[in-house]
Amino acid sequence: MRMRIFLFLIATAxxxxxxxxxxxxxxxxxxKKKDILAGTIQGLRIDNIMTSQLExxxxxxxxxxxxxxxxxxxxxxxxxxxxxxxxxxEGSEVxxxxxxxxxxxxxxxxFKVPLRQIHTATTGEEGVTVLVFRVHEMGQPVRVxxx
Numbered sequence: 001m002r003m004r005i006f007l008f009l010i011a012t013a014x015x016x017x018x019x020x021x022x023x024x025x026x027x028x029x030x031x032k033k034k035d036i037l038a039g040t041i042q043g044l045r046i047d048n049i050m051t052s053q054l055e056x057x058x059x060x061x062x063x064x065x066x067x068x069x070x071x072x073x074x075x076x077x078x079x080x081x082x083x084x085x086x087x088x089x090e091g092s093e094v095x096x097x098x099x100x101x102x103x104x105x106x107x108x109x110x111f112k113v114p115l116r117q118i119h120t121a122t123t124g125e126e127g128v129t130v131l132v133f134r135v136h137e138m139g140q141p142v143r144v145x146x147x
Contacts (some may be wrong), residue, residue, distance in 0.1 A: 033063055035142045043070030043127075053138065063134040063142060069093065071127040077120045078143045082136030084113040091128035093121045118146055 033051045037044060045068040054060045060082075069075065078099075086095075092106040098118040105111055105128075114117055121128070134142075 012035060019111045033142055035065070036145065037075065037143065038083060041070075041073060041075070044068070044073065044075075048142070054135070057135075059138045061136050061138045063132075063136055065132040065134070065142075066129070067132055068129045069123050069127055071123055071125050073127070074122040075120045076145045077118055077147050078116035078145045079116045079118050080113070080136065080143055081116065082134050083115050085133040085135075086111045086113065089129045089131055089135075091123065091126045093123050093128040093130075095122050098105065 010057075033048050035046045035048060045066075047066045048063055049066055050062070050064040052062055054062060054080050086105070088105050088107050088109045090107055092104065094103055095103040095104070095111060096115070096119060098115065100117075103111060135143075
């Protein structure tokens with residue numbers, strides 16, 4: 001548990017300061033893991049700043065993403081082949097999850113989306129910037145749209 005918190009704090013520091021690590025530079029040269037939403041919604045920015053295999057869990061990787069969702073936007077409903085941890089850096093969003101109550105997230109909030117949970121995010125007038133830390137099945141897509 002402490003290791004997960006430590007990794008999340010490191011990722012937050014990297015994303016908020018704009019520092020690059022050797023692995024991020026290596027990925028830029030070899031091609032970062034692509035997200036199917038990239039380039040599909042005007043103003044949506046998804047930067048997968050790090051992808052790395054977890055050494056303690058065979059067949060598992062982490063993906064750390066810096067995501068900016070513009071105002072008045074709803075992402076397509078989707079799920080991830082892993083768990084997703086969201087930290088809100090700026091703004092706010094409403095997180096919808098299938099068969100669960102809506103969750104209102106604002107700056108400073110942290111939330112976990114369970115494995116393969118169908119969900120989406122909707123922004124209001126201000127949009128949202130989040131840091132997303134995913135623990136994924138190795139080799140699977142970043143997200144799978146459902147509609």
